[in-house]
Amino acid sequence: MALETLFAAIVADLTLVRDAYEAAGLLRDSGHGSAAWTLFGGADGAERFRRDTLLADALVRNRVARLVFRRQGPSNIVVFGGNNVGKSTVVNVLAAATVAGTSPEGGHTRHAHAFTADPGALFAWNPYAFNRFRQVPSSQLAQSGFDGFAVSTITSDTLPPDITLWDSPDCDSVGSGRYLAAVVETATAADLIVYVTSVEKYAVNDLVEWLFDLTEAGIPILGCLNKTPRKDRALVMRRHEEDILPAVSRRLNRPAPSIRMVALRTMTEGEEADLWGADHPEAAELRDAAVAGAAPQDDAVAGRAALQAASERIDRVLEPARAELAVRAAWTETVGGAVAAFVATYESEYLTGDSVIDPFTKLNVQLLDLLNPEIPGLSEVMRGLRKIRRLPADLLKAGWRFISERTETVREADLAPELRAYAHAHRALLRAIHDRIDAERGAPRHHPFWDRLAVVWQQRAADLAEDFRRATERHMEQTDAEIRSAARDILKALEQRPGVLRLLRTVRLSTEMGGLLVGFAIPGHGHIGHDLLDRVVIAPLMMSATGAAADFAVEGYVAQRRSQIVEKLRAEARTIATGLYAAPLHAIGEEVFTAIGTLGLPQALLDRLPANLDRLRHAADRLA
Ligand SMILES: Nc1nc2c(ncn2[C@@H]2O[C@H](COP(=O)(O)OP(=O)(O)O)[C@@H](O)[C@H]2O)c(=O)[nH]1
Ligand SMILES: [Mg+2]
Numbered sequence: 001m002a003l004e005t006l007f008a009a010i011v012a013d014l015t016l017v018r019d020a021y022e023a024a025g026l027l028r029d030s031g032h033g034s035a036a037w038t039l040f041g042g043a044d045g046a047e048r049f050r051r052d053t054l055l056a057d058a059l060v061r062n063r064v065a066r067l068v069f070r071r072q073g074p075s076n077i078v079v080f081g082g083n084n085v086g087k088s089t090v091v092n093v094l095a096a097a098t099v100a101g102t103s104p105e106g107g108h109t110r111h112a113h114a115f116t117a118d119p120g121a122l123f124a125w126n127p128y129a130f131n132r133f134r135q136v137p138s139s140q141l142a143q144s145g146f147d148g149f150a151v152s153t154i155t156s157d158t159l160p161p162d163i164t165l166w167d168s169p170d171c172d173s174v175g176s177g178r179y180l181a182a183v184v185e186t187a188t189a190a191d192l193i194v195y196v197t198s199v200e201k202y203a204v205n206d207l208v209e210w211l212f213d214l215t216e217a218g219i220p221i222l223g224c225l226n227k228t229p230r231k232d233r234a235l236v237m238r239r240h241e242e243d244i245l246p247a248v249s250r251r252l253n254r255p256a257p258s259i260r261m262v263a264l265r266t267m268t269e270g271e272e273a274d275l276w277g278a279d280h281p282e283a284a285e286l287r288d289a290a291v292a293g294a295a296p297q298d299d300a301v302a303g304r305a306a307l308q309a310a311s312e313r314i315d316r317v318l319e320p321a322r323a324e325l326a327v328r329a330a331w332t333e334t335v336g337g338a339v340a341a342f343v344a345t346y347e348s349e350y351l352t353g354d355s356v357i358d359p360f361t362k363l364n365v366q367l368l369d370l371l372n373p374e375i376p377g378l379s380e381v382m383r384g385l386r387k388i389r390r391l392p393a394d395l396l397k398a399g400w401r402f403i404s405e406r407t408e409t410v411r412e413a414d415l416a417p418e419l420r421a422y423a424h425a426h427r428a429l430l431r432a433i434h435d436r437i438d439a440e441r442g443a444p445r446h447h448p449f450w451d452r453l454a455v456v457w458q459q460r461a462a463d464l465a466e467d468f469r470r471a472t473e474r475h476m477e478q479t480d481a482e483i484r485s486a487a488r489d490i491l492k493a494l495e496q497r498p499g500v501l502r503l504l505r506t507v508r509l510s511t512e513m514g515g516l517l518v519g520f521a522i523p524g525h526g527h528i529g530h531d532l533l534d535r536v537v538i539a540p541l542m543m544s545a546t547g548a549a550a551d552f553a554v555e556g557y558v559a560q561r562r563s564q565i566v567e568k569l570r571a572e573a574r575t576i577a578t579g580l581y582a583a584p585l586h587a588i589g590e591e592v593f594t595a596i597g598t599l600g601l602p603q604a605l606l607d608r609l610p611a612n613l614d615r616l617r618h619a620a621d622r623l624a
Helices: 003-023 035-039 043-062 087-095 180-188 205-216 230-252 272-276 281-293 299-351 358-371 378-386 400-404 417-442 448-494 498-505 532-543 548-596 603-623
Strands: 075-081 112-116 148-153 163-167 192-198 221-226 260-263 508-512 517-522
Touching: 003 043, 003 299, 003 603, 035 043, 035 299, 035 448, 043 180, 043 299, 075 087, 075 180, 075 205, 087 163, 087 192, 087 221, 087 272, 087 281, 112 180, 148 180, 192 205, 192 281, 205 221, 205 230, 205 299, 221 230, 221 281, 230 260, 260 281, 272 281, 299 417, 299 448, 299 548, 299 603, 358 448, 417 448, 417 548, 448 548
Parallel strands: 075 163, 075 192, 112 148, 192 221, 221 260
Antiparallel strands: 112 163, 508 517
């Protein structure tokens, strides 16, 4: 791939990432409880992420671009620093004219503003510079959105014509989150940054960290100590170099930049223009140092340093997108696991459990009912089986309280085994989901998905329980119909065995366990338990001396019809679980993502972008 194509692909992907993050509000709000705050476990992490994301994108577009395009045009000197340190004043000192607006209040400058002799030449070499910003007339700058910037034409006697001066907004004041993108865009376009600080601000950690980020990205920095009385200057400069930078270096475990500092004369009572007047040679000293420092760098060196800095950040930048994909996978897995828990519980408690063989009891009873409705005890058993055929609503209440109370209620014991199995299966499913949500939210850093899910889940679980109740009842009716038709089929098959039919007609029934399990007794054979078909139908047939082929045919048919019922019930439990739970749970997941703002960045992009940065690095190393 040609270097330019590769570069364009990287820029396009970074743009998609940044668009997605901006749409989701991740770059705007890092306050308590915001998505970024939750995702990064606090404001520090959220702000670090915002800075890394803005930097990686802007470094690529404004500096890595030098590997691809020939940098031309004026050099940019960008004045950068904390709130109210006198940045705009320093722009004026450098221009030796009042060009930039200053104000005693903080946060006055909110847009990037260029002062240049040749506006047309500004970014003629780089189509990607300031591509997320709109140029507006400087008179409209104050009213423009945070994506506005202005370019004013100046003619200066003191400043070389190939120097463009940039005023930038504060990088640290409250609310700077909104215009931080403008700060980063301007800073990364710099050939030299004039870092303005003061006796009040020089020790602010957040500001000092910028010096590390910018230096590592290969951007030359000149320090300017402003608003500091002459008697304190030497001390402040020494402390900055000997204490502050090393302390931050130790904390960040990154090498300390070495920053040359020039101090400006303090404006006491007087006019701003005095600051660059004849008796203030500091202004000229600063200007000369800045112009010298802004001399064009080697493009390959500058581009590679920026590429290195962007590459080092890319994993942190992509973290929210990766986290989102991981959350999607986790939710799919949770739903799958919960549905599996539902089916497993239903199976073990109803279909394959050794104490409950309710479908067969029903089958046998139906069979007997068809044979002889007058069989003693049969009508009671039929009534018993039909007894509790509705799931009591409170058993299905899906609130946390219901799930955490793992006690068996009295009413539950009264339930027909099928319903009890279903109620337990329902609970197993809820518990699986609840446990996962709890575990995820328990982590100090977690995806906001889980918090929102907990809220939506509370609202929806009641509806789910109601749907479940209806579906279970419907299913029970279907099961009964299925069992009745199986009984009819078996009876038909048994017609070949009139002796067995005769025997069965004499059976007596007794009920156990609250009428839910049925015992069978045949006069002369004693109590034979509840699995009638195996013992009463199959066994005698096996022992019978008559035609083995026909016997096995009947036996085989009965066994097959029975296993069909089990298979059908198992399949239906799966269908119920999938239709009733899986689809709505996935829909809830999507709803939560929509509510919290889904990024929707595909895995392919997350793999491709770092790989392309690597490829560009190798290509640049080969060129060097
Ligand atoms: N006392 C004093 N005030 C200054 C000096 N430099 C700038 N200021 C004032 O500090 C205030 C903020 O300056 P400004 O350049 O707007 O700061 P910015 O927010 O960093 O751009 C303005 O009222 C300036 O006049 C200085 O050297 N001494
Ligand atoms: Mg300003």
